[in-house]
Structure formats: C-alpha cells, structure tokens
Amino acid sequence: MKNHLRDVFRFGVISGVILYIFFIIFIKDSGCKASTSLNLWTFFPLKLAQTSPNTSSISLPPQKTNLSHLYFGLLGSEEAWHYRKAYIESWWRPSAIKGYLYLDEQPKGHDILPWSKNSPPYRVSENLTNFLQETGATAPVMIRMVHGIMEAFRQAETEKGLDLRWLVMGDDDSIFFVDNIVELLASVDHNKYYYFGGQSEYILSNFWFSFNQGFGGAGFMLSYPLAKALANDMENCLRRYAHVKSADTITMACIADIGVNVSPHKGFHQIDLRGDISGLLSAHPKSPLISLHHFDAIDPIFPSKDRFESTRHLMKATSFGQSRMLQQTICYERRNNWSVSISWGYSVHIYEQIMSRRVLQTPIETFTTWVGNPNPPRYMFNTRRSTNDSCETPHVFYFDSIKKLKMEHGDYVIETLYSRASERGLPACGNHSAHYISKFKLISPTTHRIQNGRCECCDIVEGADEDTLMVKYRQCKTNEIIA
Numbered sequence: 490m491k492n493h494l495r496d497v498f499r500f501g502v503i504s505g506v507i508l509y510i511f512f513i514i515f516i517k518d519s520g521c522k523a524s525t526s527l528n529l530w531t532f533f534p535l536k537l538a539q540t541s542p543n544t545s546s547i548s549l550p551p552q553k554t555n556l557s558h559l560y561f562g563l564l565g566s567e568e569a570w571h572y573r574k575a576y577i578e579s580w581w582r583p584s585a586i587k588g589y590l591y592l593d594e595q596p597k598g599h600d601i602l603p604w605s606k607n608s609p610p611y612r613v614s615e616n617l618t619n620f621l622q623e624t625g626a627t628a629p630v631m632i633r634m635v636h637g638i639m640e641a642f643r644q645a646e647t648e649k650g651l652d653l654r655w656l657v658m659g660d661d662d663s664i665f666f667v668d669n670i671v672e673l674l675a676s677v678d679h680n681k682y683y684y685f686g687g688q689s690e691y692i693l694s695n696f697w698f699s700f701n702q703g704f705g706g707a708g709f710m711l712s713y714p715l716a717k718a719l720a721n722d723m724e725n726c727l728r729r730y731a732h733v734k735s736a737d738t739i740t741m742a743c744i745a746d747i748g749v750n751v752s753p754h755k756g757f758h759q760i761d762l763r764g765d766i767s768g769l770l771s772a773h774p775k776s777p778l779i780s781l782h783h784f785d786a787i788d789p790i791f792p793s794k795d796r797f798e799s800t801r802h803l804m805k806a807t808s809f810g811q812s813r814m815l816q817q818t819i820c821y822e823r824r825n826n827w828s829v830s831i832s833w834g835y836s837v838h839i840y841e842q843i844m845s846r847r848v849l850q851t852p853i854e855t856f857t858t859w860v861g862n863p864n865p866p867r868y869m870f871n872t873r874r875s876t877n878d879s880c881e882t883p884h885v886f887y888f889d890s891i892k893k894l895k896m897e898h899g900d901y902v903i904e905t906l907y908s909r910a911s912e913r914g915l916p917a918c919g920n921h922s923a924h925y926i927s928k929f930k931l932i933s934p935t936t937h938r939i940q941n942g943r944c945e946c947c948d949i950v951e952g953a954d955e956d957t958l959m960v961k962y963r964q965c966k967t968n969e970i971i972a
C-alpha cells in the first residue's frame with residue numbers, strides 16, 4: 490500500500506510540475522486571463538486524469554483466467570482438522586478446485602477417515618527434521634508452513650494439463666470466496682509478479698509483524714513467476730530467516746528479496762478480532778469479499794447458529810454468485826425518515842433517522858481486538874461505538890433465505906430475505922418507530938455486480954406486507970447523489 494501510494498504521489502508530483510510549466514507557458518502565450526483564477530488544486534487533478542495510463546489498453550492474457558488456472562495450498566494440522574474440516578468443506582468444490590491440504594502428520598480417527606470426498610485431498614508435509622536441526626530455526630511450525638508454499642508449487646507443476654497461473658495459499662480455517670478470487674486474479678496479468686494479500690484489521694498486528702505483509706490466514710496469492718522464484722529460493726530463504734518467528738513475515742521477507750511487495754486488498758479478512766464481528770461485516774469496504782478467517786476465535790456470525798452452521802449459511806447466500814456478497818448499499822425511506830443499510834447476503838440495519846453515508850459506512854464497534862485492551866487507534870478503519878441511543882442504534886436483521894424469482898414480465902431476479910434478530914429493547918427515536926418491521930425483502934439482479942468503482946443504489950418498494958420492508962437494487966444514475 491505504502492509503496493503503491495508513494496508511486497502514485499511521485500507520479501502526481503512529477504506530472505504536476507510538468508503541467509505547471511505548461512500552464513505558465515500557456516497563459517503567457519495565449520494571454521488567457523480567465524485561467525489565472527484557477528488554483529492549482531482544481532487544475533492538477535483535472536489534467537492528471539487525462540495523463541493517467543489508458544486502462545483499457547492494459548494487456549491481459551488472451552485467454553481469460555478462470556478457476557482452472559488456480560492451485561490451492563492449504564496448511565493445517567491433524568489435530569485441528571477434526572473440526573476445521575467443516576469450514577473448508579463449506580467453500581471447497583471437489584471437482585472444480587485443484588490443490589492440496591498439507592497436514593503435519595497422517596490423519597487418524599473415524600471422524601476424518603476414510604477421507605471425505607468433499608474435503609481437499611491431503612498430503613503430509615515433508616519431514617524437515619534435519620533441515621530444522623541444521624538451521625536451528627526458532628519456530629519449526631512456521632518453517633513448515635512457509636516450506637508448504639514450495640511443496641504446493643512443486644505439486645502443481647506435476648499436475649497433468651494444468652495451466653498454472655496462480656498459487657493460492659490459505660489456512661485450514663480460511664473461508665474463501667472463490668469466484669471473487671478468480672475475478673480479482675483475472676483482472677491482472679499472471680505473467681507479471683504479484684503478491685496479493687490483506688493487512689490485519691488490528692493495527693498492532695501489523696505493527697508487530699509488518700504493515701507490508703499479507704496475513705496468511707486471510708490467504709495470499711502468488712502469480713506464476715513469483716511462486717516459481719520463491720519455490721526456487723525456498724531453502725536458502727528459510728536459512729536466511731530461520732530466526733524469524735512468523736510464517737507470514739518470513740514469506741514477506743523472502744518475497745521482498747525477489748523484489749516484490751504485497752498488493753493489499755480490502756476484501757481479505759484476517760479477522761484479528763474477538764467477539765461479535767457483525768459490525769464489521771455490516772459495513773464492509775467497497776471491495777469484493779475475498780476471505781474470512783479466525784472463525785474459531787469469534788462469536789458465530791449469525792446469532793441463532795453455531796460456527797459451522799454460520800459458515801454454511803453465509804455460503805448459501807452465494808448460491809447465485811458472489812459479486813454482491815457483503816457489499817454495502819444504503820437507501821432512505823423518506824416517508825418515515827429511516828436509513829437503511831444493507832450488507833448483501835448478511836445483514837440489514839434500519840435506523841429511525843436519516844444518517845449520512847459517511848456515518849453508515851463506519852462499522853459499529855461490536856467487536857474487540859485480538860489481544861489486550863489497547864487505547865485507540867485500535868483498527869485500520871474508523872469505528873462507531875455502540876450506544877443505547879435510540880436514534881444511533883439500528884434495528885438489526887440477518888440473512889435468512891435466498892431464491893431466484895420470475896417476475897411478471899418474465900425477467901428473473903434474486904430475492905434475499907432477512908429477519909429480525911431480536912428486539913432492539915429501546916424506545917423509538919422519534920414518532921416513526923420501525924419496531925413493527927420483522928422482515929426485510931431485497932430484490933437484486935441475477936446479473937453480476939458491475940464493478941465501476943461505485944456502489945449500487947436502491948429504492949423502497951411499496952406494497953409489501955405491513956411487517957415487511959422491501960427494497961430493490963438498481964444502478965445509480967450518473968449524477969445521483971445518495972443523501
């Protein structure tokens with residue numbers, strides 16, 4: 490992120506200086522007096538937009554990247570697999586996804602043997618005893634995990650007919666949104682060097698480990714030439730960093746030595762958080778959801794379900810596509826002055842007053858940090874504190890069901906239903922209580938969400954049942970201001 494921003498700024502400054510010189514010359518030559526009232530701030534961005542690279546001419550491989558070009562390496566332990574298996578099986582597609590789960594030892598026990606067809610096939614990680622002895626590595630488990638990247642890459646190279654473009658690494662408790670991953674990876678050229686990953690939500694995790702690493706539980710993706718370079722250098726690099734205690738930091742260091750840095754993406758979620766993460770999932774950044782991690786450490790994300798049911802339930806919302814998953818859409822019910830904030834496939838918040846998007850996009854701090862109870866700043870994003878103020882506290886609804894519906898005019902739409910979690914237990918904010926609303930119905934297109942850098946818009950649909958609020962999605966109009 491930092492490097493990327495720095496490049497952007499450097500580009501901006503250089504272009505700015507050049508443009509400024511042109512600007513001076515232009516004014517001198519043309520004697521255009523009117524232009525002199527322009528200040529540099531309004532002038533520069535305007536010109537910069539014109540000098541920015543022609544994005545439609547960035548070359549992509551002729552054959553678009555799809556799932557068949559990805560290879561997954563998941564790192565787990567025999568001990569945890571007995572229960573974590575349910576997390577992975579919630580998203581793994583046995584016939585479509587290629588890759589292996591790497592365990593520390595042979596699996597045992599009737600609950601996991603014979604090996605489930607719905608699980609990824611497994612391998613036992615290579616025996617590194619001699620290597621660990623020789624290097625005196627500080628954290629043997631971490632060395633095994635980093636070495637796993639090479640094992641997965643070498644394995645992929647032996648697969649017949651595999652056109653390997655991306656190596657995707659994750660943990661045994663990483664939930665992946667595979668279609669969104671494919672879309673992200675298909676947007677860039679796999680022949681270049683890419684290391685996609687996500688920072689931790691918790692500032693101190695980044696501070697302790699690195700702001701410049703992809704946190705492994707949230708998963709990271711390496712383009713082919715990078716994965717190959719890393720695999721080739723693996724033993725040497727593990728020797729160089731044998732004293733480092735974190736697998737993710739060792740990985741980052743090895744990749745840095747190749748000359749590559751992480752491209753952070755806001756859809757990766759390490760979830761270095763505890764407790765109820767609904768506040769975060771209800772105000773997800775405007776980036777496709779890539780992963781969720783640490784399900785053992787947090788409360789079930791749906792209040793009436795356990796952890797495993799919760800993951801399966803969340804994946805159910807993706808049955809007709811993943812592009813809208815957790816994407817936040819906000820609209821206003823003007824008759825009652827309600828604000829409606831929707832996190833597609835997860836939750837709906839109704840407030841009994843009009844609140845700005847700036848506020849609604851700020852997650853309510855329903856959660857706590859991974860460890861300790863530090864003073865702010867705690868997170869890599871702003872938060873709102875939970876209150877008992879009726880006007881600031883939403884009525885909360887959670888995803889219930891999804892179906893495809895045929896409309897009167899023959900078009901299909903997706904209907905998602907959300908139901909009230911529990912009574913809010915507060916008096917009304919004003920004269921227009923939303924207390925009687927118990928269901929929320931959302932109509933959205935069957936088509937993929939258009940990624941144009943802007944969220945979608947929505948309208949309240951009249952004529953729903955008395956206890957139901959109904960909303961329909963649409964593209965925002967060109968000059969529409971949603972306030």
Ligand SMILES: *[C@@H]1O[C@H](CO)[C@@H](O)[C@H](O)[C@H]1NC(C)=O
Nearest residue numbers: 539541542543544545546547
């Ligand atoms: C950008 O690239 C596209 C495709 O190569 C081309 O058609 C278009 O004219 C280019 N636009 C500019 C401003 O150069």
Ligand SMILES: *[C@@H]1O[C@H](CO)[C@@H](O)[C@H](O)[C@H]1NC(C)=O
Nearest residue numbers: 552553554555556557558652
């Ligand atoms: C993926 O792309 C390859 C071309 O590289 C193509 O042969 C294959 O049919 C595609 N698979 C799917 C599922 O689209």
Ligand SMILES: *[C@@H]1O[C@H](CO)[C@@H](O)[C@H](O)[C@H]1NC(C)=O
Nearest residue numbers: 593594595615616617618619
């Ligand atoms: C790993 O290798 C060491 C040294 O060669 C050997 O003593 C040990 O039994 C091996 N462990 C396994 C699980 O095979």
Ligand SMILES: *[C@@H]1O[C@H](CO)[C@@H](O)[C@H](O)[C@H]1NC(C)=O
Nearest residue numbers: 823824825826843919920921
């Ligand atoms: C909604 O809020 C506006 C601005 O505060 C106010 O003028 C209007 O009377 C309110 N409408 C209702 C139905 O409360």
Ligand SMILES: *[C@@H]1O[C@H](CO)[C@@H](O)[C@H](O)[C@H]1NC(C)=O
Nearest residue numbers: 874875876877878882914915
């Ligand atoms: C809100 O009220 C409940 C019940 O009275 C109390 O337990 C809780 O601490 C209050 N929360 C805040 C943020 O004030």
Ligand SMILES: *[C@@H]1O[C@H](CO)[C@@H](O)[C@H](O)[C@H]1NC(C)=O
Nearest residue numbers: 826842917918919920921922
């Ligand atoms: C609610 O209604 C009462 C009675 O009609 C009125 O006096 C009061 O001003 C209203 N309050 C708000 C916040 O609109």
